[in-house]
Amino acid sequence: xxxxxxxxxxxxxxxxxxxxxxxxxxxxxxxxxxxxxxxxxxxxxxxxxxxxxxxxxxxxxxxxxxxxxxxxxxxxxxxxxxxxxxxxxxxxxxxxxxxxxxxxxxxxxxxxxxxxxxxxxxxxxxxxxxxxxxxxxxxxxxxxxxxxxxxxxxxxxxxxxxxxxxxxxxxxxxxxxxxxxxxxxxxxxxxxxxxxxxxxxxxxxxxxxxxxxxxxxxxxxxxxxxxxxxxxxxxxxxxxxxxxxxxxxxxxxxxxxxxxxxxxxxxxxxxxxxxxxxxxxxxxxxxxxxxxxxxxxxxxxxxxxxxxxxxxxxxxxxxxxxxxxxxxxxxxxxxxxxxxxxxxxxxxxxxxxxxxxxxxxxxxx
Amino acid sequence: xxxxxxxxxxxxxxxxxxxxxxxxxxxxxxxxxxxxxxxxxxxxxxxxxxxxxxxxxxxxxxxxxxxxxxxxxxxxxxxxxxxxxxxxxxxxxxxxxxxxxxxxxxxxxxxxxxxxxxxxxxxxxxxxxxxxxxxxxxxxxxxxxxxxxxxxxxxxxxxxxxxxxxxxxxxxxxxxxxxxxxxxxxxxxxxxxxxxxxxxxxxxxxxxxxxxxxxxxxxxxxxxxxxxxxxxxxxxxxxx
Ligand SMILES: [Zn+2]
Numbered sequence: 001x002x003x004x005x006x007x008x009x010x011x012x013x014x015x016x017x018x019x020x021x022x023x024x025x026x027x028x029x030x031x032x033x034x035x036x037x038x039x040x041x042x043x044x045x046x047x048x049x050x051x052x053x054x055x056x057x058x059x060x061x062x063x064x065x066x067x068x069x070x071x072x073x074x075x076x077x078x079x080x081x082x083x084x085x086x087x088x089x090x091x092x093x094x095x096x097x098x099x100x101x102x103x104x105x106x107x108x109x110x111x112x113x114x115x116x117x118x119x120x121x122x123x124x125x126x127x128x129x130x131x132x133x134x135x136x137x138x139x140x141x142x143x144x145x146x147x148x149x150x151x152x153x154x155x156x157x158x159x160x161x162x163x164x165x166x167x168x169x170x171x172x173x174x175x176x177x178x179x180x181x182x183x184x185x186x187x188x189x190x191x192x193x194x195x196x197x198x199x200x201x202x203x204x205x206x207x208x209x210x211x212x213x214x215x216x217x218x219x220x221x222x223x224x225x226x227x228x229x230x231x232x233x234x235x236x237x238x239x240x241x242x243x244x245x246x247x248x249x250x251x252x253x254x255x256x257x258x259x260x261x262x263x264x265x266x267x268x269x270x271x272x273x274x275x276x277x278x279x280x281x282x283x284x285x286x287x288x289x290x291x292x293x294x295x296x297x298x299x300x301x302x303x304x305x306x307x308x309x310x311x312x313x314x315x316x317x318x319x320x321x322x323x324x325x326x327x328x329x330x331x332x333x334x335x336x337x338x339x340x341x342x343x344x345x346x347x348x349x350x351x352x353x354x355x356x357x358x359x360x361x362x363x364x365x
Numbered sequence: 366x367x368x369x370x371x372x373x374x375x376x377x378x379x380x381x382x383x384x385x386x387x388x389x390x391x392x393x394x395x396x397x398x399x400x401x402x403x404x405x406x407x408x409x410x411x412x413x414x415x416x417x418x419x420x421x422x423x424x425x426x427x428x429x430x431x432x433x434x435x436x437x438x439x440x441x442x443x444x445x446x447x448x449x450x451x452x453x454x455x456x457x458x459x460x461x462x463x464x465x466x467x468x469x470x471x472x473x474x475x476x477x478x479x480x481x482x483x484x485x486x487x488x489x490x491x492x493x494x495x496x497x498x499x500x501x502x503x504x505x506x507x508x509x510x511x512x513x514x515x516x517x518x519x520x521x522x523x524x525x526x527x528x529x530x531x532x533x534x535x536x537x538x539x540x541x542x543x544x545x546x547x548x549x550x551x552x553x554x555x556x557x558x559x560x561x562x563x564x565x566x567x568x569x570x571x572x573x574x575x576x577x578x579x580x581x582x583x584x585x586x587x588x589x590x591x592x593x594x595x596x597x598x599x600x601x602x603x604x605x
Contacts, residue, residue, distance in 0.1 A: 013418070014409045069594055076434065076588040083438050087449040088578050101450055117435050120401050121442045127405045128446035132419045352405035 014352065017134030022347060025105050032344060033097075035104045035135075036337030037090065039122030040114025040142050041168070042067055042078045044085040047333035048097035048104070052341025055152055057096030058327065058334040061085045064208075071207050072197075079117035086125045093333070101133050108340020111139040111350075112360025113168075119356030127352055138340040139350040142331075143169060143362050144181060146297040148342070149328040149335035157293040157320070163282045165306065166298030167193035167208070172236045172281060173362065174289050179342045181362045184285055185236025192274055193300050195240035199247050199270050203263050213267045214303045220264025222272035224250060229277060236281055243273055271305045279309050286319055294321045301329040366423040367415075368571070369408065369447070370564035373400040373440040374432030374460040375479060376531060377557045380407050382415045383564035389415040391561045395531070400439045419451060424574055426567025428558065429457035431487035431507070431585040432479060438582060445580040454574025456567035459583065461505050464529050465491045466562035467555040473524040474502065476517060480532035486510050487585055490520060498569075507585045510536055514543040525549050531556050 011019075025032070031050050038045040044061040063081045067073045094100060109126035112119060123139075130137040146169075147162045156178070164171040170187040190198070193210055200209020203216075226246050229239040247270050254261045286294060294314055300306060301323055314321040328335060343349075367389070372379045378400050381391035390411050397403065412419065427444035430437040441457070448455035464477040468491075475491040490503035503520060517526055527549045528540060533556065540548050567574075587595070 012409050013413050070590050074588065074590040077590055079434070079438060080582075080584075080588060083442050083445075084581055086442060087445050090446075091449070091578070117438065120435060121438055123401065124405075124439050124442040125446040128443040129450040131405055131409055132447045132450045134419075352409055353402045355399075355402045 014131055014134065018130075018136045018349060021105070021134055022136055022349075032105050032341060033099060033103055034337040034340050034344060035090070035093065035107045036333035036335070036340060037107065037109040037122045037126050038142075038145070038331055038333040038336045039082045039086070039118050040110045040112070041118060041331055042073045043331045044082050044089045045331065045333035046090040046093035047337050048093055048099050049152070049334050049337035049341065052148070052338050053151060055334045056099065057093045058332050059089050059093045059096060060332055061089050068207060073115070075115045075117055078115060079121060082118055082121035086121055090125070090129075101129070101135065104135055106136040106138050106340060106344045108138040108140050108337050108343075110142045110145060110336050111354055112141065112357035114142055114356075114358060116356050116358040119358065123354055123356045127354060131352060136344070137350045137352070137354060138343045138348070139354050140336045140339045140343070141360055141362055143171060143173070144339040145335040147173060147175070147181070147295060148339035149297060149324045149332070150295040150322045151338050152328055152334060153324050154322045156295075159289055159291050160293040160295060161282060161285045161289065161291040162295040162297055163278060163310070164297045165192045165278065165300035167191060167197065167210075167300075169298060170238045170240070170278075171362070172285055174285065174291070179346070183362055185238060185281065187238040187240065189239050189241035190244060192238070192240055192278065195244045195274065196300070198244050199267075202248055202251055203267065210300060210303060213271060214305055216264050216267035217271040217305055218268075220262060220266070220268035222265070222268040224261065224266050224269035226250070226269050226273045228273055236285060238277065238281070240274065243270070275306045275309045278306065279313050282310070283313055283317055286317065291319065294319055296321065296323045297329070299330045302326045366568065367417055367421055368424050368426055368564045368568050369422050370426040370560040370567060371404070371408070371440050371444050372428035372460065372463055372558045372560050372563055373404055374428045374430050374437045375558075378404060378407065379558055379560035380404070380411055381560035381564050382411055382417055383561055383568065385568065388561045388564070389417075391559060393557065393559060395557050398436070400436055404439060404443065419447070422451065422453060424448075424453050424567060424571040425455040426458055426563045427455065427580075428460040428463050428563055429580070430460050430583040431481070431505070432460045434584060437584070441580060441582045445577040448580070449577035454571050455577050455580050456570045456574050457580050457583070458563045458566045459489070459505060460558065461487060461489050462491070462499060462566070463558040463563050464556070465489070465499055466566070467529060467559065468527055468551070469493050469499070470496045471527055474517070474521050474526045475499070476526055476528050478528055478530045478533055478536070480535060481507050484509050484511065486513060486532070486536070488513060490517060505585065510539055514540060518544060518547065521547065527551060529556055
């Protein structure tokens with residue numbers, strides 16, 4: 001990403017405007033209003049956040065109903081909807097926040113990871129508004145956004161461990177301070193949310209399957225033996241494809257023997273295996289790194305089984321846990337604005353050559 | 366009145382700032398596809414070079430497709446966002462028509478054409494009215510080149526047909542096989558779109574300019590998944 005060079009002599013007028021606006025605002029000492037934009041998957045979202053902590057608006061135009069008919073997110077369809085929705089969503093976010101672009105100090109946009117065509121719509125819109133109005137531009141990593149959703153609920157206490165679980169991600173992140181992300185472990189195959197969707201499909205439940213499994217699991221008993229994938233003793237990585245295969249095999253073998261397995265029991269057993277590995281690895285990291293706080297982030301944070309288990313274990317270990325409300329766990333732009341605020345404070349602005357980077361790594365952030 | 370015009374719908378990246386009576390600046394490249402990285406800096410440079418601040422613009426013109434889906438979206442998302450944030454009218458212009466404008470003044474048929482894979486092309490058929498506007502003779506469509514060429518021959522009567530567009534090269538043999546000497550091919554400088562043309566088309570229509578929110582690409586075809594789903598729905602094999 002071509003960050004804006006502050007001291008170059010051949011600055012463009014755009015760069016001059018941006019730096020002047022930034023310096024003037026810093027001198028004024030007033031509150032910071034950031035417009036967040038998020039289009040990395042199938043939600044078009046825009047939000048206004050004050051000082052990285054207070055949500056003034058958070059508009060989410062969901063396409064879930066459209067993609068349901070295809071059994072999953074279709075990138076081309078998602079990109080098309082983003083173009084249709086983007087300015088409407090931004091306008092609504094400003095209106096809800098009772099702000100105009102004149103009062104916005106920076107535009108923070110997700111530039112990766114995600115679906116490239118979808119990312120590009122948000123990035124193009126953010127850059128266009130930034131150029132047209134001379135508003136500083138900030139590129140935000142989607143996972144940094146998920147983690148910073150927690151700061152909209154409670155102040156961060158470093159060092160901390162963040163467990164990020166969503167349809168596309170399963171990551172254990174260690175943070176020493178604001179904007180410093182170190183990935184301790186990540187999934188080697190499927191994301192946890194992906195495994196949920198695949199198991200749900202095997203149980204003939206509609207997409208997205210995660211919430212259905214979670215609900216079903218609460219009606220059943222975890223009495224079907226399924227493996228736990230701990231990997232090497234010192235590893236913080238995850239693996240869910242073996243578990244998913246074990247579920248499918250269990251169903252298959254039972255069918256061959258003419259037996260029936262209670263779907264609720266299977267769901268409960270699957271959920272038990274996933275959450276045990278996620279939670280125990282998180283707590284091992286807490287001990288090893290002396291964390292003062294645990295953050296749960298990502299769409300799967302809505303999962304009741306995971307929340308309850310993590311709450312119980314954190315309580316046992318006496319470690320404070322933050323879980324954002326559901327509306328801030330799934331993809332939204334408020335979390336992007338919150339993460340962008342950290343970069344705003346440091347004056348880390350993106351140039352107009354900011355690109356969508358589908359495989360962006362958190363350490364590049 | 367100053368209009369900013371943008372075309373990123375294919376390999377070419379073209380941006381221009383035009384006034385009623387003259388083109389103030391135009392940048393066109395036909396090399397790298399990296400529109401997301403390059404376009405906004407190109408616009409920033411163009412504004413600086415023409416001493417134009419964004420607030421001085423009176424409107425935006427943009428090529429809305431057909432073309433590369435991603436390329437079209439970069440142009441449209443950017444144009445509608447600039448227009449919305451400055452409260453300006455924005456005019457969407459067909460990417461095919463933008464290329465056809467290169468042949469203004471040509472006496473016979475003008476056929477812009479982009480490759481659309483699997484033997485298909487995005488195309489349409491125009492005739493020049495005077496020296497400054499085009500009449501559409503055959504509406505824009507995606508069609509098999511093998512079906513399009515006989516249709517054009519019928520349409521043309523004895524007149525010649527000028528094919529325009531960067532992708533014409535790859536289909537030239539097929540075109541000549543069907544149309545023989547009736548087919549004409551332009552010098553390379555006529556084959557790529559120029560944002561200045563889009564600027565002038567937009568200027569003519571600024572009054573009726575679209576509300577930025579309503580500006581959407583013209584892909585000329587459904588996303589593959591949608592087409593399949595609709596087909597299945599018609600067969601009655603899916604509900605909803
Ligand atoms: Zn996410």
